[in-house]
Amino acid sequence: MKKKYVVLVITILLSASIYFLLFHKNKSLKFIPENADAIVLVDVKKVTRQYISELLTHPSEWLKDDKKNKSKISFSKSGVKIPDFLQIFHLKNTKISEWYTILEIEDKEKFSAFLKSRQFVNDGKDRFKNGRFFIQIEGEKCILGTSDQNLKNIGSPLSQKFRNKVLNADSFMQDSFGSISFISELRTRNFSIDLNEDEIEIKSSESSGDFKSLIADLESKTEFLKAELDQNNIKNISSVFNKNISDSLSVNSLKMSVNLEEINDTIISYGYDDNxxxxxxxxxxxxxxxxxxxxxxxxxxDKTWNYFQQKKWINSQNQFTAIPFQPNTIYKNNNQISIKSTQRSVKNDDIKKQNYIFVKNNPLLFSVFKTFGNSYKEFFKNVDYIFCGNKSEDYLIKIKLKKNELPLILKL
Incomplete structure (x- = not known):
């Protein structure tokens, strides 16, 4: 009988340990500032469970010796406290590329060793940088960002009440891998983030699956980029880039087709002979x-044409200079303005009458990735296509990767 009690106690303790390690979550959000207009949350424990699940089904990865990263200290041993929900935010009136997160430092010696192993350089005044990443240490906290321009502009944390709700992860996400939320004075729009075996999906609701037939049709095409957008979507995209020009343009819809081509470019230079x-x-x-x-x-x-002329985007040869790629021609016909590349244009005959942007990966793009780090280059090379779609209040962004023997989470 005693053995049965011992086994029972061990089972209870083991179950409790697994629960608190992988399932119990502290949902409080302590580091979201009041001047944030976008928030990304990542459910760390769900990520961990998904990683363990995939690892168990891929035994080839169990004993893998990653020699490249042996000299680097892992983030889990960096001396910072990893919250149950990683909180990444964007500040109002800053560049779209600027994102920040705040973490608590538990062991300063370990954190210092981590920064050294990751080749962060001390820039003075407890500020460190490494390529595109910057770290500011303030007491027992560190601010990690993709820019150092607005580190001092991070406001105080949001109050415990947010739009009459207790400020926790449930305010912004449900049972998903993560979420991205856009905050305005009028409302908050929440989008779930799911990491599947070979794709990343960001969507507003489960009904976003209505795009399957459209995606399948676009996959069969050869164009590098195809897009159709109505007035509302043009306005939304322009506002993201702080370019609120849609009202001035009076544009009702946009259609675009793009192909890529490799050509020989002639370079003429001058020198001198022996004489x-x-x-x-x-x-x-x-x-x-x-x-x-x-x-x-x-x-x-006429209004749209005059706006382009005021911006000096149309030159004397009727070329649209706001698009810098090769010579083109711009002309208007009734209520339509067309811009075409002069050497070889692409027809917009296949009209879907839906709102979408579809970008298919192309080997000709690989030369562009030279300016990125190796990890970024590898990721972009493995992308099959990127799709953004909108139907009424439903939105979907889908990043589809090429089939691989390993699921995406084991390659991150």
Missing amino acids: FNEIEKVSYQKIVQPNYELILQTSDA
């Missing part, structure tokens, strides 16, 4: 250029 006579030198380099057609449907073509 100091000027000679012309001709060389060639391969460059990637887009061939495209952009159609703007407008309620007042």
